[in-house]
Amino acid sequence: MKLTILGCYSATPRTFTNPTSQVLEIRNHLFLIDCGEGTQVQLRKYKVKFSRIKHIFISHLHGDHFFGLPGLISTFRLLGRESELHIYGPKGIKEAITLFLKLGDSWTNYPLIFHELNAKDSELVFEDEQVSVHTIPLEHRVYTNGFLFKEKPYPRKLNIDAVEEHEIDRSQFNNIKNGASGVTENGVSISNADLTLDPPKPKSYAFCSDTIYNETIVPIIANADMLYHESTFLETESKLCKKTKHSTAKQAALIAQKADVGGLILGHYSTRYKSIDLFKEEALEVFPNVELADDGKSFTI
Template identity: 70%
Template structure:
């Protein structure tokens, strides 16, 4: 897990500081959190490949947190992006972004998928086999969420000594790492706890 602070200053940009934007690298994902002005330049400076960004999370609709988003989307288009882009943010974000793109005759040539948020309760808004993202409702002048990024538990680690002791065939290894017990030819069932060790502790 690695966090890049692209910007964390107040609403007015400074020569050496930028409005809010962060990149979180976790389990082979590159997540962009907020997209204030200057985000594209900061991505370049930190040598983060634009094509790896597939999910963008916008906390709220104050300009210093999303005014860089239309420009970033337009740049994706100019670079010939084809992969879909998922954007999570407050209700109204889709209207704001799509209006600018249409007025500028720069509609995307890739799928642009908005996930608009309005719930004031914590919700899971993204999850795959490795990472889960939950909202954290916050008290602000407008509807606002923080985001909790959590690694999901990985496969259990194979206990090679135990596997050798019970003469377990390799064909069972994948099932064992997924938590399954093994039944020997003699009918004896070997508990998964005897054959595996806990995976590394998940981070969030």
């Protein structure tokens, strides 16, 4: 899994920072997560292959998380897209995008499919043979979901030495990878455990932005390999969190600690601070494995 941060600053775009957007490469998918203004330019800047994006997940309908979506949808049309585009986001997103396209008499020439969300509990919103995506209900000023991206278990790995030793026929390999026993030329059954090795552990990534400190998400994101949790403020401004429904770096770290995740990526920084290193320092006091998101930065999970 590879995560690329296209933008990770809160509020208004500036010449040198961008609002929230991320690209997650997971198995054969390229998922776009949130789409602040300028996302399509960031996609170009970091040479992401536009056409591979088939699923866009929008956390909430604040401008810094979705004002880039009408433009990206239009650009796909201008680039001659033909394949389906699926948009997952809060109820209302379909009406908003549809109105913008209607006003410009600019309907897409590819299928644009909206999956509007309004559930209060975590729900499965996407699934195929390799990946699942669940919502993570967050508490913000408007209806908001994070998203939990999980790889499904890989097939078991063939133990080449063992299958050669037992002279197992190649025609059985796929079944063995999926858990079957093998049979030798002489009809002797060999257990799957003797013919295979453990596959890589499937990974998971939890995206949580924007949200106030909210422990109810802990069971949903428990043991995720990587957690992105917003940290708009430092503890010195913690009283702003209640009104704005944002979190501090320390609170993000507390959630990471309680959920026992593999690592924590901080982001959605208020632009009032002179260095984002301050967020890392604060979080490290609570949780050991902290990374800082920054525009253009990539993480291998």
